[in-house]
Each structure stands twice: as structure tokens, then as C-alpha cells.
Amino acid sequence: MPKTVLIYPPACDPTAPYLSVPTLAGYLRTHGVDVVPIDANVEAFDWLLRRERMETLAARVESRLERLERKPTLRHTEQLLYSALWSARAEARTVPAAIDDAVQVIRDRSGERFYDPPTYAGAVATVDAALRVVSAAYAPLSLTFTGYKTPFSLLNAEEVEADAREERNPFYGYFAGPLVERVRAAAPLCVGISVAFPGQVQPAYALAHILRKMVPGVHLVVGGPALTQLFQGLDGERLERARGPFDTVVTYEGERALLELVRTLERGERPASLIRGEQTEDLSELPAPDYEGLPLDRYFTPELVLPYDPTRGCYWGKCTFCHYGLAEVGTARYRERPVDVVMEHLRELHARHGVRVFYFSQDAVNPKTVLKVARALTAEGTPFRWATDMRPERSLKPELCDELRRGGALSMAVGVESASPRVLDLIDKGVPVDAVKTAIQNLSHAGIGVEAMCFTDFPTESYREAMATVRFVDGLTENISLFICGEFDLTKGSLVAQSPSEFGIAETWRVAGDELGLGLFYRETKDPKNDDEREKVDEALGNLSRRWWLEHYPWAGALSTAHTLLYYAHFGVDCFRRFSDVRRAIPGARPQTVRARFDVAEVARISAENEGAIWDELVNQRRKVSRGDYRALADALSAVAASPGMWRVQPGHEPVRVSMQGEGRRHGRRGGRRPSHAVNAMKEPVRGW
Numbered sequence: 001m002p003k004t005v006l007i008y009p010p011a012c013d014p015t016a017p018y019l020s021v022p023t024l025a026g027y028l029r030t031h032g033v034d035v036v037p038i039d040a041n042v043e044a045f046d047w048l049l050r051r052e053r054m055e056t057l058a059a060r061v062e063s064r065l066e067r068l069e070r071k072p073t074l075r076h077t078e079q080l081l082y083s084a085l086w087s088a089r090a091e092a093r094t095v096p097a098a099i100d101d102a103v104q105v106i107r108d109r110s111g112e113r114f115y116d117p118p119t120y121a122g123a124v125a126t127v128d129a130a131l132r133v134v135s136a137a138y139a140p141l142s143l144t145f146t147g148y149k150t151p152f153s154l155l156n157a158e159e160v161e162a163d164a165r166e167e168r169n170p171f172y173g174y175f176a177g178p179l180v181e182r183v184r185a186a187a188p189l190c191v192g193i194s195v196a197f198p199g200q201v202q203p204a205y206a207l208a209h210i211l212r213k214m215v216p217g218v219h220l221v222v223g224g225p226a227l228t229q230l231f232q233g234l235d236g237e238r239l240e241r242a243r244g245p246f247d248t249v250v251t252y253e254g255e256r257a258l259l260e261l262v263r264t265l266e267r268g269e270r271p272a273s274l275i276r277g278e279q280t281e282d283l284s285e286l287p288a289p290d291y292e293g294l295p296l297d298r299y300f301t302p303e304l305v306l307p308y309d310p311t312r313g314c315y316w317g318k319c320t321f322c323h324y325g326l327a328e329v330g331t332a333r334y335r336e337r338p339v340d341v342v343m344e345h346l347r348e349l350h351a352r353h354g355v356r357v358f359y360f361s362q363d364a365v366n367p368k369t370v371l372k373v374a375r376a377l378t379a380e381g382t383p384f385r386w387a388t389d390m391r392p393e394r395s396l397k398p399e400l401c402d403e404l405r406r407g408g409a410l411s412m413a414v415g416v417e418s419a420s421p422r423v424l425d426l427i428d429k430g431v432p433v434d435a436v437k438t439a440i441q442n443l444s445h446a447g448i449g450v451e452a453m454c455f456t457d458f459p460t461e462s463y464r465e466a467m468a469t470v471r472f473v474d475g476l477t478e479n480i481s482l483f484i485c486g487e488f489d490l491t492k493g494s495l496v497a498q499s500p501s502e503f504g505i506a507e508t509w510r511v512a513g514d515e516l517g518l519g520l521f522y523r524e525t526k527d528p529k530n531d532d533e534r535e536k537v538d539e540a541l542g543n544l545s546r547r548w549w550l551e552h553y554p555w556a557g558a559l560s561t562a563h564t565l566l567y568y569a570h571f572g573v574d575c576f577r578r579f580s581d582v583r584r585a586i587p588g589a590r591p592q593t594v595r596a597r598f599d600v601a602e603v604a605r606i607s608a609e610n611e612g613a614i615w616d617e618l619v620n621q622r623r624k625v626s627r628g629d630y631r632a633l634a635d636a637l638s639a640v641a642a643s644p645g646m647w648r649v650q651p652g653h654e655p656v657r658v659s660m661q662g663e664g665r666r667h668g669r670r671g672g673r674r675p676s677h678a679v680n681a682m683k684e685p686v687r688g689w
Contacts, residue, residue, distance in 0.1 A: 003034040003188045004262055007179075009204045010171055011148040012197055013554035014042040015106075015301045016562040017294055019309055019361055020194040020224055026290035027255040033262055036186045037293045040179055040207065041200075046298050047174040049130055051100050057137040057170075058092035061085055064137075069597045073639035076614075077631075079607035081139055086600050088136035090649035091129040094589045101587070102126035106300045114302045115570050117549070117582045124555050125584035127300075129651055134170050143170065146553055147199035152627050154202060156515040157241045159627070164206035171203060175210045183215050189265045190219035192258060193246075195226045208245040219265055221258070223250035223277070228326055229493065230516060231274075242516055243273060252277040252326045253312075255286065277326075283312065283337040288345035291353065305562035306349055307361040310373065311336045314363040316391060318428045319417075320503070321458065323493030324363055330495060331363050339372045343380075350384055357410065357565050360388035364415075367395050374407020385410040387449075387565050392416065392431055392439035401446035410568055411449030411481060413560045414440065419472030420465035423458050426503060428495075437476065444479035449573030451559045452476070452483040456537060459488070459496065459524055460504035463533035470540045477547055481573045484550075484559055485541055490522050504528075512624040521619060549579040584652065591650040593658055599643040600655050610637050 006028075008021045017039060025035045047053070065085045068074065074082055105123035108114040113123075135143045142149045153163040166172040183191060191211060195204045204227075208220050228251040234242050243249055248271050250257045257277040264271045280286060289308065296304055314324070314331035324331050337345075349355055360370070365388055377384075385408045390396075392414040418424055419433050431439075443450050452473055456466040473483050490496060496503050497520065506525040510517055529537075551557030556567045557576055567575055614633045618625045646658040 003036065003186055004028060004258075005036045005038060005183055005186050005188045005191045007038045007040050007191065007193045007207070009193055009195065009200050009207055010041045010044045011143060011145060011199050011203055012041045013145055013561065014045045015299055015554045016305050016307065016359075017042075017291060017296070017299065018196055019289055019307045020196050022289035022291045022294070023286075023309070024192065024194065024255060024258060025293070026287040028259060028262070029290055030287050031259055033259065035290075035293070036182070036188065038179065038182060039294050040174075042295060042299055043178070044171050044174045044203075045300070046295075047178070048134065048170065049099055049103055049127060051096050054092075054096040054099050054130060054133065057133050058096055060137040061088060061092040061133065064139075065089065071597075073641050074598060074603065075639050076607060076610055076634040076637045079603050079640055080611060082598060083600075083604040083607050084136050084139040086596070086649075086655065087604070088129075088132045089594065090589075090592060090653075091586070091651045092133045092136070093592060094586050094651050095126060095130045095133055098126045098587055098589075099130050102130075103300065106302070108302050111302050111570070115567070117579050120556065121582050121584045122587045124551065125652070126586045129586055138168060138170050141168070141170070144199070146197070148202050149199075150202070151630070152625075154516055154518055155513055155625060155627075157244050160202065160205045160244060161209055163202060164209040169206050171206065172210070175207050176214060179207070180210065180214045183211065183218070188218060189262060190221055191215075193220070193222045194254075195222060195224040198226050200224075201226055201230065205244055212245040219248070219261075219271070220246045221248040221250060221261060221271075222246045223254045223258070225326055228252055229323070229491075230518070232328060232493065233517060238515060238517075239274065247271070248273055248275060250275045250277050253279050255280065279326075279332070280312075281335065283335050284341050286337070288348055291349075296353065299562075301562050301566070303357070303566055304353060304355055305357045305359060305565055306353065306355045307359045308342075308345065308349065309337075309362045310342045310360055311362045311365050311369060315366050316364060316430060318430060319415075320426065320428050320495040321417075321488060321491075323491040323497075327493065329493045329498060334363075334366075336366070336369055339369070339376060342373055343376050346377075346384070347382070350382070356384045357562075357569060358384060358386045359560065359562070359565065360386055362389070364389060364391055367391075367393055367400065370409070371400060371403060371407075374404045374409060377407045378403070382408070384408060385565075385569055387411040387413075387560060387568075389413045389415070389560065392436040394431070394435045394439070396439040396442050398442050398445065401442045401448060404443075405446045405448050409446075409448050410565060411451060411560075411573060412443055413451040413453055414443075416440075416452045416454045416469070416472070418454065418456075418458060418461070418465065419469040420461065423461050423465055426458065426460070433472070437472070440476055440479050444481075447573065449481035449568050450479060452480050453559065454483065455486040455488055457488040457529075458503075459522075460526075460528050461488075462528045463537065466529070466533075466537045467540065470537065470544060474544055477577070481568070482548060482550065482557065482559055482564070482576055490520050492517070492520050509623055511619055513626045513629075519619070547577060547580055549576045549582045586651045589651045591648050591653075593646050593648050595644070596647050597642050597644050598640060599645065599657070600647050601657070602643070603640055606640060610634075 006021045021037045025037050028035050068082050102123040105113045113119045135141050152159045193204050254277045257275045261271045313334040315334035317331050326332050387410045390412045440450050454469050500508050504525050505522050508522045549557045554561040556563035648656040
């Protein structure tokens with residue numbers, strides 16, 4: 001049989017498998033293809049988040065700082081680096097001793113420490129701090145479980161390849177070592193890399209560049225939702241440059257396209273460089289996701305939670321802000337698996353892997369469909385639970401919600417979007433505010449956890465309309481298990497981007513130098529909120545958030561994550577309100593007093609202000625971005641002179657300058673932003689050169 005290696009790259013959620021590789025593996029295997037699946041995301045983080053690796057990175061942080069400390073002055077890019085290194089210095093001295101135990105807590109099979117909220121919060125704090133140490137060691141990198149960003153890496157092919165080099169890539173040792181060895185041992189016809197999320201784009205290219213050099217001759221193919229959206233609108237020379245190290249790019253749904261590519265290679269022929277995948281109309285033709293061969297014991301969780309897709313596409317498909325998944329505009333057409341097929345697949349996965357919690361992962365599922373699944377589960381007495389995303393439809397009556405709960409429903413993430421009737425009309429949500437409220441209450445009263453997804457700053461949204469959303473969540477506190485409120489971001493395939501003038505947008509633009517076309521910027525005809533009003537909205541959301549134990553993806557306290565579902569199942573769906581006073585702290589962290597040649601807080605303040613001004617000039621004024629343009633503006637700024645002193649630092653705290661009398665003077669910047677509905681690298685640039 002022909003052999004194919006399928007790889008899911010970093011940087012993404014390491015707590016559960018993602019659907020793409022198991023879906024492709026299941027399809028190829030049923031057609032006689034020998035598949036070697038590699039979840040390089042979980043393997044890379046498993047390789048990275050270890051004491052010996054953290055000690056090496058901590059030493060790298062100190063070495064880079066030492067070189068800067070010897071300088072008489074710091075230029076702008078040096079200031080940014082100095083600030084990044086100092087922001088992680090206390091964590092770099094604390095994390096190595098704590099990281100192994102933190103990972104053990106998160107994987108605690110007994111559940112004893114995982115389900116102890118303070119212990120779990122400490123483990124989460126340690127892992128997040130470890131990622132900040134990685135980012136500082138490779139600054140100007142910003143690495144999280146949702147993103148991998150450097151200032152220029154996705155501007156053009158040269159920058160993409162430069163960021164793949166060993167000195168810039170924290171995953172290089174894993175890619176060029178264990179991963180390459182496994183690919184060589186498999187001796188495949190082709191290697192497929194599946195890129196589901198924007199944060200995986202640069203690591204996917206970095207891996208491909210390494211494979212191209214170290215495993216010459218293998219056919220490299222890339223696909224997935226994030227790559228599909230990236231390649232939309234590219235043609236000619238731009239498309240060829242964007243293809244970079246890959247032999248073939250597959251856009252849209254990839255099962256049949258990848259199978260045909262393998263058959264083409266078997267025949268000794270060369271596949272096309274760009275293949276548009278064929279949408280599967282009858283989902284009953286597709287097998288269940290096949291998780292065999294993945295490292296199911298290495299995910300960062302005490303118990304496996306598996307995703308499953310009973311449907312594809314969105315049955316509403318009209319929301320004007322949305323460009324999601326495998327579609328040119330909006331969302332893909334809605335299709336469903338037959339309920340008897342869904343039940344067969346769930347039984348098979350439950351029996352094979354002992355899974356008791358599933359996440360139904362799709363764009364949006366019709367309540368009627370999950371009701372049929374719930375009734376089938378009730379009839380069989382199947383012992384597992386499930387969660388999903390759902391529109392807050394009028395059909396979610398008390399009786400239906402009760403049936404869903406009896407049929408295993410654990411939680412629902414519902415798209416509230418806004419509580420302003422005018423904004424909802426612009427969004428074309430199709431569900432009025434009162435109906436959304438009733439659906440949330442009915443789900444909650446049935447014992448199903450409700451996660452409210454909202455965002456502000458839709459074009460023309462006023463201060464009063466933003467506050468209406470805040471008050472809406474406030475009034476339903478006892479019915480909402482978790483919530484998120486992001487900020488509107490314009491995406492190229494949304495209906496807003498297609499007809500911007502209809503939504504109060506005066507102009508949209510891209511910047512010259514952005515060869516991949518990732519940045520889309522806009523200006524409203526009239527600014528509907530002033531800075532003071534925006535600050536008031538942020539403050540109100542901050543106050544509201546304190547009623548829950550909220551975390552960011554992928555931890556317990558974030559919407560629809562494996563850990564959150566396990567906490568619901570263990571403690572009840574109201575647990576994140578009951579645990580609202582849980583605080584993060586790295587175990588064993590202590591304050592340290594360290595000498596600095598420069599004023600740490602002042603360098604951070606000045607460099608942040610100047611960095612914002614540079615990017616405003618490049619993006620909004622010149623509308624042209626390049627490393628050279630950035631460097632010219634950075635070099636024109638004044639250097640910072642030395643200001644020696646002693647600083648007290650501690651993970652999770654602002655730096656404090658220690659005076660001669662032993663008293664501290666606190667410095668620092670205001671806290672961070674709310675989670676963005678979608679993140680663009682140039683809209684929130686990573687500080688660096």
C-alpha cells in the first residue's frame with residue numbers, strides 16, 4: 001500500500017486532538033492508503049515543555065540580556081528586546097523547576113490534582129509562563145496556544161523562510177530531530193500538512209522548509225481551513241511565491257483531492273501545484289474520524305475528549321461578519337450525517353477509546369439534528385456526554401432543552417454577538433434579543449451549561465449599544481456558565497468586506513508589501529465611540545468578568561475546551577461562577593532583586609509608545625510595510641541612556657524599582673485587551689525588529 005504521512009503542526013490546543021488529520025486518515029485508510037498520522041502540535045509542546053529545555057531557554061534569556069546590559073545606550077529595537085527579556089526574566093528563573101510538575105498536574109490521570117482548582121490554576125500559570133519564556137528567548141516571537149507571530153514573517157516568502165531558521169524557531173530541534181526521523185523511517189510517497197488555524201501557518205511553512213532540505217524528494221502538500229483562506233484571491237506569481245516549499249496546495253475540503261493526489265503519485269505522475277478540493281455532498285459516505293496512531297496518551301489532559309463532526313457548514317449562513325471555514329464568502333453550505341451513522345460512529349469511538357465526553361465540532365448544528373441524536377442516546381442509555389456550538393433559536397423550548405440534557409447535552413456555546421437590536425439587524429442574526437435571552441434561560445434551567453459568545457465594535461456600534469451587550473450578560477449571570485466578549489475584526493470573505501459602504505465603512509485597504517494579503521484594514525465613515533467610551537466599555541467588561549473564573553484558550557474557564565468540559569462534568573456547569581475567586585500563581589515563585597543598567601519600566605513605556613506609532617505610520621499613513629521601512633523609522637528614534645538601579649521582579653507582578661532606602665516604586669502599564677474576535681498580525685504587531 002502507498003504510505004502517506006499526515007501532520008498537524010503547532011501552535012494550537014495540545015489538550016485534545018483536532019479533527020483534520022483523523023478525518024483525512026479515516027478516509028484514506030478506507031481507500032487502501034497506509035497513513036502515518038503525526039500530531040506535531042502536541043508532540044512539539046511535549047518536547048518543549050520540559051525542565052531541561054526550559055533551563056536552556058532561561059540561559060538564553062540571561063545571555064541576551066547580558067549583551068544588552070553592556071551597552072551604553074539602547075536603540076528602539078534594542079529597547080523592545082530589553083523589555084521583552086525583562087518581562088520574562090523572573091519567570092525564566094522560576095519556570096524550569098516548576099514545569100515538570102505543572103505538566104503532571106494537567107495530565108493527572110487520577111484527577112486528584114487536576115480537579116483541585118488552586119493546584120490546577122498554578123499549573124496553568126506555570127505553562128503560560130513557560131510560553132512567555134520561549135517567546136522572550138526567541139524575541140521578537142510571540143508564542144501561545146493560539147498563535148505564533150513575529151513582525152514580518154508572513155509578509156513575503158523570504159521572511160517566512162528566514163523565520164524557519166534554527167536561531168529563530170523554538171520548534172527547530174523537534175522538527176529537525178524526532179519528526180524528520182519518523183518521516184524518513186516511513187519513506188512516504190507524500191507528506192501532508194493540515195493547517196486549521198492562522199497560528200499554525202508560520203510553523204507549517206517552517207516545518208516544510210526543513211523537510212524540503214532534510215527529506216529531499218518527498219512530495220509536500222498543504223491544506224486546511226487557514227491555508228484555504230490564505231490562498232483565496234492569490235494567483236499568478238503571488239500564488240507561486242506563497243506556495244513556497246510546498247509542491248501542492250489543496251484548498252477547501254480535502255479528502256477526495258488528497259486521495260487522488262496519492263493515486264497520481266502512485267502512477268509516477270506529478271500532481272498539480274494547486275488543487276481545489278471537492279465538497280462532499282453526502283456525508284454518509286465519510287467514515288468516522290480515525291484516531292489510531294495518534295499519541296492519545298500524550299495530550300495535556302487527564303482524560304481524552306474527542307471531537308466529532310455530525311454536520312458541516314452553517315444552516316443559517318447569513319451573518320454578515322462571518323467568514324469561517326472552507327468557503328469563499330461567509331460559511332460553507334450546510335450538510336448533515338444521517339443520525340444512524342452518527343450513532344454508529346460515536347459508539348465505535350466510545351468503545352475503542354473509552355471516551356465519555358465528546359465535542360461536536362462544526363460551524364453550527366441545527367437543534368433538530370442534535371435532538372435526534374439526544375433521543376437516540378437516551379434510547380440506548382449510552383453513558384457519554386457531549387457539547388457543541390449552537391444558534392440560540394426560538395425552537396429551544398423548555399421541553400426540547402430537557403430532552404437534550406437527558407440525551408447527554410453538557411454545554412452549548414451560543415452566538416449572542418450583540419444585545420443591540422439595530423446591530424443584530426446589521427449582522428442579519430435572524431434571532432431577536434428576547435429570543436436569545438429565552439433560549440439561554442431554557443438551556444440553563446434544563447441543566448445545560450451556556451457559554452455566551454459576544455463581540456463589540458461592529459461598524460457603527462455606539463457606546464450605548466456596546467453597553468447593552470454588557471448589561472445583557474450581566475442580567476443573565478446566573479444562567480451563563482462562561483462568556484467571552486471579543487472585538488469585531490474585518491475578514492476578507494465576510495459580507496461586510498464585500499459591501500463595506502452598506503455598513504458605514506468609508507474605505508478598506510491592504511498594505512503594500514503584504515504579499516499574502518493577510519491584513520485587511522478599514523476606516524468607518526464616522527467614529528461611533530470616543531476613547532473615553534471605549535475605556536468605559538473595557539472597564540465594565542473587566543468588572544463583569546470577575547464574576548467567573550475565566551481563562552484563555554485552551555484552559556478550563558475558556559469556552560468549549562476539553563478542560564472546561566471535564567470541569568463541567570466533574571463539578572457541575574455552574575462551577576466557574578462558584579470558583580470565581582481562584583487566582584493564578586506559579587508554585588514556589590518568590591520575589592528577586594536584580595540589578596539593571598536601564599530603567600526597566602521606562603524602557604518598556606517608551607518602546608511600546610514608539611512601536612505603536614511606527615506601525616500606525618506604516619499601516620494607516622503610508623500603507624506600506626517592509627523590514628526596511630520599519631528599520632528606517634526605528635533608527636530615527638532617540639536612544640535611551642543608562643539609568644542603573646535595583647529592581648524587584650516576581651512572576652505575575654509589575655517590576656518595582658528599589659530605592660536607596662529600601663522602599664519600592666511601582667512601575668508598569670495598564671492591563672491587556674479583551675480577546676479579539678479575530679487576530680491580525682499587523683493590527684496587533686509583535687514588538688521587534
